[in-house]
Amino acid sequence: MPESITITDNRSGTSIEIPIENGGIDAAEWRRFLPGVWFCDPGLATTAATTSSITELDGDNGVLRYRGYPIEQLAEQSSFLEVAYLLVHGELPTRAQHDEWVYEITHHTFVHDNFRKRIYDAFHYDAHPMGLLTSGVAALSTFYPEAKEIENPKIRMEQIVRLIAKMPTLAAAAYRHSQGQPYVFPDNLLGYPENFLNMMYRMGGEYEIHPVLGKAMEILLILHADHEQNCSTTAARVVGSSHADPYTSVAAACAALYGPRHGGANEAVINMLDEIGDYSDVDSFMKTVKSGENRLMGFGHRVYKNYDPRAKIIKKSAYDVFEVTGKNPRLDLALKIEEIATNDSYFIDRRLYPNVDFYSGLIYQSMGFPTEMFTVLFAIGRTPGWLAHWNEMMEQGSRIARPRQLYTGPEMRDFVPLSER
Numbered sequence: 001m002p003e004s005i006t007i008t009d010n011r012s013g014t015s016i017e018i019p020i021e022n023g024g025i026d027a028a029e030w031r032r033f034l035p036g037v038w039f040c041d042p043g044l045a046t047t048a049a050t051t052s053s054i055t056e057l058d059g060d061n062g063v064l065r066y067r068g069y070p071i072e073q074l075a076e077q078s079s080f081l082e083v084a085y086l087l088v089h090g091e092l093p094t095r096a097q098h099d100e101w102v103y104e105i106t107h108h109t110f111v112h113d114n115f116r117k118r119i120y121d122a123f124h125y126d127a128h129p130m131g132l133l134t135s136g137v138a139a140l141s142t143f144y145p146e147a148k149e150i151e152n153p154k155i156r157m158e159q160i161v162r163l164i165a166k167m168p169t170l171a172a173a174a175y176r177h178s179q180g181q182p183y184v185f186p187d188n189l190l191g192y193p194e195n196f197l198n199m200m201y202r203m204g205g206e207y208e209i210h211p212v213l214g215k216a217m218e219i220l221l222i223l224h225a226d227h228e229q230n231c232s233t234t235a236a237r238v239v240g241s242s243h244a245d246p247y248t249s250v251a252a253a254c255a256a257l258y259g260p261r262h263g264g265a266n267e268a269v270i271n272m273l274d275e276i277g278d279y280s281d282v283d284s285f286m287k288t289v290k291s292g293e294n295r296l297m298g299f300g301h302r303v304y305k306n307y308d309p310r311a312k313i314i315k316k317s318a319y320d321v322f323e324v325t326g327k328n329p330r331l332d333l334a335l336k337i338e339e340i341a342t343n344d345s346y347f348i349d350r351r352l353y354p355n356v357d358f359y360s361g362l363i364y365q366s367m368g369f370p371t372e373m374f375t376v377l378f379a380i381g382r383t384p385g386w387l388a389h390w391n392e393m394m395e396q397g398s399r400i401a402r403p404r405q406l407y408t409g410p411e412m413r414d415f416v417p418l419s420e421r
């Protein structure tokens with residue numbers, strides 16, 4: 001059986017055979033054969049925007065691999081910075097490469113004092129931290145004007161290190177601002193997740209991090225580190241394709257992540273559980289989902305048509321965290337929702353399963369994070385993924401993102417002056 005498809009233009013009777021490579025067909029062949037006939041693909045649901053060797057996602061079988069390594073193995077055995085190296089560089093680091101990478105990231109965690117004094121302090125006291133983070137990342141570009149040299153691989157790598165290093169600093173500062181608490185400087189003696197937790201919560205003396213909570217934070221960061229061409233990565237690539245600097249591209253990714261259909265879903269799950277309120281009200285809420293009145297936040301995925309493998313790992317991690325913090329009272333509601341959904345034809349037929357956001361919010365909340373910080377945590381984890389894709393695009397050499405449209409507006413008509421309308 002030939003690995004190709006044949007397209008026939010019924011207007012002219014001509015045909016073209018296009019080979020199927022890596023599961024796709026080359027749209028340039030289509031374009032040459034049918035100039036002026038465009039794919040109408042809202043949400044880009046049928047479009048492969050690029051080839052990529054970073055993350056493999058098999059939605060039917062619930063498989064997620066970074067550079068070939070299963071997410072389950074990475075979550076259990078690796079560290080976030082090691083995974084970040086893997087995503088960015090393509091291979092697991094040797095001991096020497098690992099130590100140098102960790103050293104570099106640990107020693108680029110500070111941000112210019114103007115962030116504290118002028119930029120963050122200019123925001124209203126109750127500003128959403130994602131607003132601060134998105135603006136803060138965009139502002140970073142003005143501190144590193146050399147980042148514009150996007151063709152230079154060495155300069156690109158310097159910005160990648162800076163961004164991974166500074167995200168927790170900006171994120172924790174956004175939280176402290178919202179609490180009216182003084183900012184805590186990074187501590188170079190701490191590991192990546194521990195340093196972040198320290199900047200979030202330290203008050204006065206030593207801040208003790210329970211190892212189970214530190215481990216849970218590490219796992220959550222690893223699980224969020226990449227997810228191929230998702231909405232925010234696509235936003236970073238679209239902006240990066242115009243050759244904007246990486247800070248601006250990552251700020252665009254943060255903005256895309258903010259929405260409740262993407263990284264904002266973890267916050268929306270908790271709000272939804274609070275709205276349901278009582279265990280006895282779950283059934284009636286589920287009816288409103290099925291009637292289309294409500295959407296079940298933390299359920300469904302464009303690619304996963306099976307249980308999201310990240311949700312499985314997070315669910316297990318949630319129980320470990322609750323051993324330390326006590327059970328999150330919303331857990332019973334979440335479990336009941338999952339049980340109803342996995343046995344109800346509405347969800348089964350549409351292949352809607354819990355995604356990464358369904359249980360992550362419960363853990364974050366039990367660790368003391370306010371709901372507004374949940375998407376910020378997602379952003380810290382996803383930063384290496386955004387940057388790996390941006391860097392891959394720069395290495396591949398890309399065209400500017402510029403889709404077409406199918407125009408459905410009025411035909412040409414003459415302007416009517418205001419006085420005659």
Ligand code: CMC
Pocket residue numbers: 043227230260261262263265289294295296297298299300301302303350352355356357
């Ligand atoms: N609750 C109820 N019905 C749903 C849901 C849901 N969460 N998700 C999809 N559906 C229904 C939808 O109404 C549609 O039904 P019908 O065929 O009768 O019109 C069908 O399932 C297909 O949905 P869709 O909107 O075409 O699916 P999509 O691939 O465009 O959207 C999604 C994917 C993730 C945006 C969507 O499932 C959703 O809004 N989920 C809730 C938000 C959420 O949890 N987002 C986090 C995603 S995972 C982390 C990340 O990547 O950010």
